[in-house]
Amino acid sequence: MPSPIITPDLVDLGLEAPDRQTAARQLAQRLAARGRVTDLDGFLADVTAREQQMPTGIEGGIGIPHARSAFVTEPSLAFARSTAGVDFGAADGPAHLIFLIAAPDGGGSAHMTILAALARRLVRASFREALATAPDEQAVVDVVTKEVLGS
Amino acid sequence: MKLVAVTSCPTGIAHTYMAAESIEQAAKDAGHSIAVETQGAAGAEPVPADVIAAADAVIFAADVEVRNRERFAGKPLVVAPVKRAINDGPGLVSEAVQAAEAGPAASSPATPAAAGTATAAPAAGPAGLTTKVEQDSGFGTRLRQWLMTGVSYMIPFVAAGGILIAISFIIGGPQVATKVFGGTFHGHTYPAAITGIESYTIAPVLHAAGIAGLLFLIGKVAFFMLVPVLAGFIAFAMADRMGLVPGFVGGLVATATGAGFLGGLIAGLLAGAVVLALKRPKVPRALAGIMPVVVIPLISTAVTGVTMAVVVGRPVAAATTAMTTWLHGLSGTNAALLGLLLGAMMAFDLGGPVNKVAYTFALASLASGDTKIMAAVMAAGMTPPIACALATVVRKNLFTPAERTAGEAAWLLGLSFITEGAIPFAAGDPLRVIPSMMAGSAATGALSMVFGATSLAPHGGIWVIGLIGKPGLWAAAIVAGTAVSAACLIALKSLRHTAPAGGTVSVPGATRVAVGA
Numbered sequence: 001m002p003s004p005i006i007t008p009d010l011v012d013l014g015l016e017a018p019d020r021q022t023a024a025r026q027l028a029q030r031l032a033a034r035g036r037v038t039d040l041d042g043f044l045a046d047v048t049a050r051e052q053q054m055p056t057g058i059e060g061g062i063g064i065p066h067a068r069s070a071f072v073t074e075p076s077l078a079f080a081r082s083t084a085g086v087d088f089g090a091a092d093g094p095a096h097l098i099f100l101i102a103a104p105d106g107g108g109s110a111h112m113t114i115l116a117a118l119a120r121r122l123v124r125a126s127f128r129e130a131l132a133t134a135p136d137e138q139a140v141v142d143v144v145t146k147e148v149l150g151s
Numbered sequence: 152m153k154l155v156a157v158t159s160c161p162t163g164i165a166h167t168y169m170a171a172e173s174i175e176q177a178a179k180d181a182g183h184s185i186a187v188e189t190q191g192a193a194g195a196e197p198v199p200a201d202v203i204a205a206a207d208a209v210i211f212a213a214d215v216e217v218r219n220r221e222r223f224a225g226k227p228l229v230v231a232p233v234k235r236a237i238n239d240g241p242g243l244v245s246e247a248v249q250a251a252e253a254g255p256a257a258s259s260p261a262t263p264a265a266a267g268t269a270t271a272a273p274a275a276g277p278a279g280l281t282t283k284v285e286q287d288s289g290f291g292t293r294l295r296q297w298l299m300t301g302v303s304y305m306i307p308f309v310a311a312g313g314i315l316i317a318i319s320f321i322i323g324g325p326q327v328a329t330k331v332f333g334g335t336f337h338g339h340t341y342p343a344a345i346t347g348i349e350s351y352t353i354a355p356v357l358h359a360a361g362i363a364g365l366l367f368l369i370g371k372v373a374f375f376m377l378v379p380v381l382a383g384f385i386a387f388a389m390a391d392r393m394g395l396v397p398g399f400v401g402g403l404v405a406t407a408t409g410a411g412f413l414g415g416l417i418a419g420l421l422a423g424a425v426v427l428a429l430k431r432p433k434v435p436r437a438l439a440g441i442m443p444v445v446v447i448p449l450i451s452t453a454v455t456g457v458t459m460a461v462v463v464g465r466p467v468a469a470a471t472t473a474m475t476t477w478l479h480g481l482s483g484t485n486a487a488l489l490g491l492l493l494g495a496m497m498a499f500d501l502g503g504p505v506n507k508v509a510y511t512f513a514l515a516s517l518a519s520g521d522t523k524i525m526a527a528v529m530a531a532g533m534t535p536p537i538a539c540a541l542a543t544v545v546r547k548n549l550f551t552p553a554e555r556t557a558g559e560a561a562w563l564l565g566l567s568f569i570t571e572g573a574i575p576f577a578a579g580d581p582l583r584v585i586p587s588m589m590a591g592s593a594a595t596g597a598l599s600m601v602f603g604a605t606s607l608a609p610h611g612g613i614w615v616i617g618l619i620g621k622p623g624l625w626a627a628a629i630v631a632g633t634a635v636s637a638a639c640l641i642a643l644k645s646l647r648h649t650a651p652a653g654g655t656v657s658v659p660g661a662t663r664v665a666v667g668a
Binding site for chain 1: 189192
């Protein structure tokens, strides 16, 4: 059984960041602090490279910076809520829910299946709503774990 | 109604699956059945051929090439960027329904062509060639993505060929190249062991230059592939598999006419555009089967090849002659100015026709006893790869992962006077890279002339430092030009990108690295 993709210390319910680079950096620092990312700058460069191909913001106030990177040790999700919002290039405005998805380069497909399940939940209104209203970090982790691993 | 869809995105971990979910939900809400193939990092589970055969319409929500798309040939098709599927699944599904209603006899079992390719597809394997092209970007972005696709396939050739050549210099001495192809090196005249890389006669090479000579020759063969691979995969990014043939052949013609990598860019873009134009008109079904196999490759290759040979090749040859005459007329003018000009020429096309004119001029000068011009030209030809390598280290966020990999090899290539090491950078972003490289190489060329550095060797870079007069000043000229080029490149690329947050080193640190190297 792989370790959980998200833990309470990978959740930031009061993110304040002027732009998407800073937002991604703050979330990535949480991953680095847990040893899930071995080289913060290297990983962020991969995230930035992906972001520059096409912004990852989608409608409904969601930003999904992500990368497959050699500096990632296990599939991970860091999650943030931002009241002010952070621009992720979506047409309808800034993102209030930000998901930093980190996948190991060349990770096995079992790992990737978990991230795929997570990505599928992201387009469900009920999942977004549960995350937007989760009272604390543990509640966020519970929502993700139940939805992604419980089905 | 029965629908099938394919979703894919550049990273394959997020948008691919979000789009799949969005389309599935929208289709089910509208009462259709749907099968979605997610071509992502978790591995694609192909939609079975009988499901495809039964489908009324196909949706591609893809920002990278749909793998094995020929399985869906003949079906009413809706193509959209992956984000559109996420944001507006219902709209996409209703478009597919409209396409099915408008489509010709789509509810009947699959056309013979579609069924045939569907069974053949699994043999090709799920991991096809990929491109970096996104469908919904502006023309400028797509142009860059086409070029970057070509570059990403070219980089291993640059690295393998360049490092083989450098190794041959290290183990066999820098005169290896002269022993293989003939010429004069430090006063010794060697006969040519072979006439060119296309005469694969190994015995004379081994006899003249040993295993080092053979490694050198193999490296040269890899380099010979640079322009064809670049052109082939630019065309592939634009026009899918059918772009490969005219792209490769056009690139080979560009090489044969001496048009260099800039000629390769033209060949690739031209080949892609011709194939796209040929794919556009609707042809009778009887003809549709032979279009991708015979008609399009035939016409596109002929058009691209003839255009490259006549429209591009002849002016290149004429310009080469004119530039050579002009350069010889300049002999004896201000040395710094001549160095400036020759340096800029070396960096203009990094091994292409203009570079060759400058280098050939230096060879002629060396033969007539002027060793300063050779030193200036060699130094100016070393700075572009080193500067690119330096820039990838100093500001790695400005470069793609593929470019950073190319940067690692470019140190050795630059130090070995293998100017081609900078081509992966220049081909992906010519308007920023080429002027930056020219500025630094011009500075290096001028400084080397002013310092009065000399070289008795026609190639070899740092490995012939023993044959360089005033080696310290010569190296200083290289360091200065490297700093100029790297600084220009970083400045120009930063203007394009929003500056990444923190974590970067400034240019003075850059100079220090170059001295250390």
